[in-house]
Amino acid sequence: MKLLVPVKRVIDYNVKVRVKPDQTGVDLANVKMSMNPFCEIAVEEAVRLREKGAASEIVVVSIGPAQAQETIRTALAMGADRGILIQTDQDVEPLGVAKLLKAVVEAEAPGAVVMGKQAIDGDNNATGQMLAALLGWPQATFASAITITGDSAEVTREVDGGLQTLKVALPAVITADLRLNEPRFASLPNIMKAKKKPIDMKTPADFGVDVAPRLTVLKVTEPPKREGGAKVADAAELVGKLKEAGVI
């Protein structure tokens, strides 16, 4: 079975982001970029599924600027077989991404799409669900465990009350949660070999998808500064303060 794993290039999770002075977005100049951590978990899961014999080929696809090739190379170093870059400097919104992925799915005919539940830049948590809807496929989101048997997958999800297990018919869209696995460090030899694996270069126009934005960002601002706290002597004072603040 072939697995399709979409990956996104985002600001590295260790970087403390700065808002641009004109409040139009986040400053990306000279900022370290990496693969979205949830995408990395999805790649790891795909590689593990292949190691268990549940998958035969892993194709990674990214939508983004030319540098997103590095993100694809990271996935190839972890064990994916080949990549597709749909190159655009446009910031593509979830629906645009889902439409492009649908086109890739139609061309590649994978047995499942395994992807991150969200990207840490926009935190939209929308693409996987939209893709499943566009394809008319079952979806199993926020996976913390995946078992594939024959033509179906059992997916465990962490829900408020405990664990929920879904059984979905394949092909399906499965999105990865944080605790699905701990991604491996690609080994030095695999990193070097990944440079020779093929990456297909495409553009949104090749798939006839219009990726022009439908949303307008009005303003991006810093979160409010955290203010210093105060110590209270006893519960009575605490209640008094809370009343004062109008919280209770």
Add this chain to the structure above:
Amino acid sequence: MAEGLDFDGLRPRSPFMGESHATWRAALRRWIDAHIMPFAAEWDEAGAVPRELFVQAGDFGLLGAGYPEAYGGTGRGPDYDHFHGIVTSEELSRVGAGGITAALMVHGIGLPPILALGSDEMKARVAPDVLAGRRQISLAITEPDAGSDVANLSTRAERRGDHYVVNGAKLYITGGCTSQWLTTAVRTGGPGAGGVSLLLIDAASPGITRLPLKKQGWWASDTAQIFFQDVEVPVENLIGPENGGFFGIMMNFNSERLGMASGALASARVCVEEAVAWARERRTFGKRLADHQVIRHKVAEMVRRISAGTAWLDQCAWQVAQGGTPVADLSLLKVEATNTLEFCAREASQILGGASYMRGARLERIYREVRVNAIGGGSEEIMRDLAARQLAL
């Protein structure tokens, strides 16, 4: 030329390094930052690196970097040449804990003689375990009465039937207490270089006593005194021809010196990085330390020496990559690199003042590692003498 005053900016851009080296450097740095950097001070104080680090480094491919693919290494080619080796040495030195490198990469001197001179059976028996991090191998040459003067070593191996009987002592053996294999120089023949052989000795053999030595620096790596009393070694553990070991020992030195020079120059870059970060923060007499002329000159001097040394390092490595054996250059490069390290460790410490004397930081550890760099792998005095001889003075 230097393009900045941090670790990367201080390295003159190499005309011999390209995209493949950049990929290698980025991959190594990511792994080292996750697996070594956060624990460096702790391991140095503890006097050892955890056993699992060897296996992790084996899985990652660090231990096998540049070694034959047949034994689990990366092989050599466009994706691993001498400059990838320099990058590896530099990135490990960025941790500022030479003892961790000495412990983890101890096979870098112990294994090459086996791969160069050993039988196919011996290579297959030793190399895969070593490159996977399951077993370690140390090089045992120096003796209480013979260090750089290898031709005069006196540990004796006498052939008796199908084994040798080894008697003698070795000193200052890196990893000697923990390694399972010892690539050992012994005297099998008459006096001088022509009577020296290399033997692969199982460190668990009866008759071997290993004692740890306390050191000024390199705490994370053990250094041993090893005594051999009637130790029986099977003849198939002879590395290369009998009485032909001297060549194997000498050959090792060239790559060791290139590695030590890159490590020393990279450590010097760490010194400058730490000193500059401090000098930009710390204010005295109403201005930043970095605004005092005396400090600015110190930094410029350090940059000057690192730039010159690193440019020469690249030139030497290029010569080696072309198949050359520039012994005089490599010897003097090592002197230049460790002199630069000594200078930068001193000057950076002066800039940090009291903070440089407190344990737990990179600069303080590097200061304690100056001597092992300047003496180990051929002292400055021996290096100058060797160069003068090579240049037919």
